[in-house]
Amino acid sequence: MKNLDKKILLQLIKNSEQLITEMAKKVGASRQTVAKKISQFKAEGTIISFTARPNPEKFGLVTKAYVLLREDPGAEIRRKNELVIKQFPEVTEFYRLFGRYSAVLELLVKSDKELSKLVKRIHQLKGVRETETLIVHSTVKNDPESPFVRLLSSAQK
Numbered sequence: 001m002k003n004l005d006k007k008i009l010l011q012l013i014k015n016s017e018q019l020i021t022e023m024a025k026k027v028g029a030s031r032q033t034v035a036k037k038i039s040q041f042k043a044e045g046t047i048i049s050f051t052a053r054p055n056p057e058k059f060g061l062v063t064k065a066y067v068l069l070r071e072d073p074g075a076e077i078r079r080k081n082e083l084v085i086k087q088f089p090e091v092t093e094f095y096r097l098f099g100r101y102s103a104v105l106e107l108l109v110k111s112d113k114e115l116s117k118l119v120k121r122i123h124q125l126k127g128v129r130e131t132e133t134l135i136v137h138s139t140v141k142n143d144p145e146s147p148f149v150r151l152l153s154s155a156q157k
Contacts (some may be wrong), residue, residue, distance in 0.1 A: 004029055008037050009046070010152040013145045016050050061108045061146050064136040067122065069103040071131045077127035078102065082124060101132075102104055 007027040011018065024034045041047040056062070071078055078096075085091055085105065093106035105122075109115045112135075119133055 004033075005037060005041075006152045008034055009041070010149065012041075012047065013148055013152070036048070053147060056108055060110045063107075063109045064111070064139075065107045065115055066134045067105040067107060067119060068101040068132040068134070069105065069122065070100070070131070070155035073102075074127065074128065080126065081125050085122070087153045088118065088121070090114070109145070 004027060008023065008029075011023045011026055018040050020034050020038070021031050024031045027034065029037075038047070056064070073083060082094070085094055090107050091105050092108050093104075095104050097103055107115065107118060109118065115133070115135070119131060122128060122131060
């Protein structure tokens with residue numbers, strides 16, 4: 001990746017709302033070059049999206065939890081469960097794991113009661129052997145861009 005590409009990406013991560021003309025000044029390129037690079041990043045999948053990150057608490061989503069899931073090992077059962085779980089709007093992230101648990105789900109809900117109902121629904125899925133629910137007490141760091149800022153910043157030195 002070229003140095004200019006890294007500078008543009010770093011600017012986008014820091015503030016994707018800034019005007020292209022401002023960004024161009026900061027990275028030492030023309031407005032047209034920066035606009036073309038951003039379009040290129042989108043087309044090749046380097047940038048996945050430009051989206052707002054709403055504050056969950058402003059919407060009453062005050063309970064975040066992680067559910068560790070143990071399922072029967074059958075691929076077909078797991079595939080069916082994936083299709084169902086992906087439809088639950090309360091599930092914000094869903095990862096398959098190696099190890100004791102087969103998956104981890106991140107949930108965002110309005111209350112402990114809503115969380116309990118959802119966990120019961122998960123337990124009713126075929127092949128679910130066990131779950132362990134971890135309720136988030138407080139958020140110390142929530143910065144998914146941090147590794148990219150570090151990589152892009154160190155690459156410019």
